Amino acid sequence: MLPLALMVGRVVTAGLGFELSPADAGASVELTPVAAPAYTPELGLLVAGGAVLSWHGDPERRDLPRSSLNAVAGVSTTGAFLVQGRLQSSANGDRLRVTAALEVRDQPDHYFGVGYENGASRPLGADTTLYRRTWWQLTPTLLLRVLPFLYVGVPFDLSSTRGRDLSAGVAADPDFRSEVQNTGVGLTVQYDTRDVPINAWSGMLLSATWLGYARALGGTTEWHALSFDYRQYVQLFRKGSTLAWQFKHRSTFGDVPWSDLTQVGTPWDLRAYRWGQFRDRSGTSAVVEYRFMLPFEEGSLWARLGLVAWVGAGLLGPGVLPDFKNVLPAAGGGLRVELQQRITMRLDVGFGDGTRAVYFNFLEAF
Numbered sequence: 144m145l146p147l148a149l150m151v152g153r154v155v156t157a158g159l160g161f162e163l164s165p166a167d168a169g170a171s172v173e174l175t176p177v178a179a180p181a182y183t184p185e186l187g188l189l190v191a192g193g194a195v196l197s198w199h200g201d202p203e204r205r206d207l208p209r210s211s212l213n214a215v216a217g218v219s220t221t222g223a224f225l226v227q228g229r230l231q232s233s234a235n236g237d238r239l240r241v242t243a244a245l246e247v248r249d250q251p252d253h254y255f256g257v258g259y260e261n262g263a264s265r266p267l268g269a270d271t272t273l274y275r276r277t278w279w280q281l282t283p284t285l286l287l288r289v290l291p292f293l294y295v296g297v298p299f300d301l302s303s304t305r306g307r308d309l310s311a312g313v314a315a316d317p318d319f320r321s322e323v324q325n326t327g328v329g330l331t332v333q334y335d336t337r338d339v340p341i342n343a344w345s346g347m348l349l350s351a352t353w354l355g356y357a358r359a360l361g362g363t364t365e366w367h368a369l370s371f372d373y374r375q376y377v378q379l380f381r382k383g384s385t386l387a388w389q390f391k392h393r394s395t396f397g398d399v400p401w402s403d404l405t406q407v408g409t410p411w412d413l414r415a416y417r418w419g420q421f422r423d424r425s426g427t428s429a430v431v432e433y434r435f436m437l438p439f440e441e442g443s444l445w446a447r448l449g450l451v452a453w454v455g456a457g458l459l460g461p462g463v464l465p466d467f468k469n470v471l472p473a474a475g476g477g478l479r480v481e482l483q484q485r486i487t488m489r490l491d492v493g494f495g496d497g498t499r500a501v502y503f504n505f506l507e508a509f
Contacts, residue, residue: 172198175482181217181490181503183410184417186225186250191217193227195482195505200233207237208339211486213505223250229506230283231341240294243283252276254306255420257318257401259459259469262421263496271312277305278402284331292336300327300354304402316401323400326362329354342485342507343376344385366397368405374509383436383449389509394425394463407457408495410502411509413473414453415493417500421471423459430455430509436479449479449487472496 178192193215200210210232218224228245253272255265265271279302286296304323306313313319330353337346350372356364370393377386391412393405405426408416412428432453439445455473458465475493482488482505491502 171202172196173483177215177482177488179488179503182501183503184498184500185252185419186217186219186223187221189217189219189223189225189503191215191225191503193505195486197483197486201236204236207233208341209484211341211483213486215505219250221251223248225250238288240286240288240296241283242286243281245279245281247279249277250275252419253417254313254316254319254401256316257404258423258461259421259466259471262459263469265312268310268312270310273308273310274306274313275308277307279303286331286333292334294331294333294335296331296333298329298331298352298354300325300329300356302403304400318401320400320402322363323402324361324363325356325400325403326360327354327356327367328360329367337374337376339485342487343374343387344382345376345378347376348372348374364398364400364403366395366399366403368393368395368399368403370394379433381438383434383438385434386431387434387509388429388431390427390429392425392427392465396424399424405459407459408471408473410491410504413455413457413471413493413495414475414491414502414508415455415473415495415500416471416498421457421459423461423465425460425463425465426457427465428455428457430473432508434479434507436481447481449481450476451479451489451491452476453493 175195181189181191195213197209197211201207212230214228216226226247230243233240252274253267254274255262255272281301284296284298286294288294302325306321332351334349337343337348352370355367356362358365372391374389379386395405404422406422407426407428408421409418412430430453432451434451436449437445453475457471460466473493473495475491477489477491479487479489488505493500
């Protein structure tokens, strides 16, 4: 089902006063409420409402990208409830960056097991994969610029997963644990030349992150993860016409709980499979995407609309590197609505190997 964005209103705060107005990149603070129905394979039909807030992290540097916070809450026809939030902020001339993601869910879910074969062959059903999951995760990161375009920082990962009402198939799976609590901290290094981190039209990101989880930090698990992320953005023909690609890899080590194994086929990579269907100790995905904002006069309603198309592939494996025997292909397209300058709402329809997925979310997938 195509989500219909209902622009409830746009509020711009300038100084101490409030006024209704169109988008204004020079405003001190801009707030855009949004309500929309949506559909995902995991949640079914979803009714969600939220808002996008943006502001100048450094009032003296209006040329720098604006900081932003988006949040949404929703309920679905499957009896699910969710709250999501994303923060991307900077200060002191972009020398300091703080990012964070929050996810809270209570929903009927499906667990297929570990490995490609389980994800591809275990039948979806009330007796084989169904259970109810209560899950929350908070992932803040503090970054400090140490050289031009080079950032070093500390990521944190706090999460809790509780499974109940287990079907016979889930209860019998040897890798499944009913309760998992993770507390992790690590190190990240980023080389970032993107013009606008949340929606780049040019530049690149090279990132390497290590995260370690320990009972001494307050969790119930002992393991660690290493991930790499490469993104490139090239402007074609004009502003708003962008060729983008991403290659990312994640490997996990130690006694990794099922809930935190590497997943491929999520709303942030292939966008063509049920989220959580494919998981293993390591995973790699590659996506090439073309983004095209409609070439209408700046400030018009039509100039806020855009289209995307992508192709990609993913791999999973039980070791440090993925297994190249089984490939998860993906292709798709989508619609973009610019809520504020360079802050978009997206509808994506992806097609995989015998699957289809539809996602609605704020911000680009990468």
